[in-house]
Structures are given as structure tokens and as C-alpha cells.
Amino acid sequence: MFKFLKDVNREMRKVTWPKSNELTKYTIIVIMTVIFVSVFFTVVDLGISQILELL
Template identity: 45%
Template sequence: MAKKLGFFGKIAKFFKQVKSEMKKVNWPNKEEITSNTIVVIITVVALIAFIGIIDLALANIITPLIS
């Protein structure tokens, strides 16, 4: 029969399991982090430019229709 754990026993078991799982994590190296960061920055800048251009175009189309 399984031993029933108390409140602090459950907490201790949880942290032991967390420690065990963290050992299994494949952490990225510096080169991977740098390249992924550059990709994210370029993507964000491209999306900002795209949304800005669409916003300006729609504003120039809709503004004359409203006024």
C-alpha cells in the first residue's frame, strides 16, 4: 500500500520531480540564442513595417470617404 504524504511531503516530492525534469532539459547554446534572437527581431521589425504600411494606406483611403 502506498504511503500517504502530508502537505510538506507533497511539496518535497514536487520539487524532487522538478529537479529531475530540469536535468532532462536540452538548453540552447549561445550561438542558438543569438541566431534565434536575431530572427525574432527581424520578424518583429518586418511585421511593424507591414502593419504600418497597411494602416497608412487604409487611413488614406478611408479618411476622404468620412470627410
């Protein structure tokens, strides 16, 4: 168990973490993607609902 945690610590030191501006950019991209997908599926759901009401 201790060897595992020691290895994890060693590997985490090798990780290159994003800079502040990169992190902001990636966060905005993720939020915009979530909004786009949400709107897309809402429109598709409303469209399917309207088609089913016509039948």
C-alpha cells in the same frame, strides 16, 4: 508541493539548452520577425487610414 518541485528539478536537468551561437541566431530571427510584423502592420494601418480619408 516538495514532490512537485523535486520533479520539476529532475525534468529541468533533462532539458537541452541552446548553445551561445544558436541563442544568438534565434534572437536575431525573433527581432527581425518583430520588426517585419511591425512595419507590415504600420503600412497596412497607414493604407487603411488613407483609404478612409478619401471616402
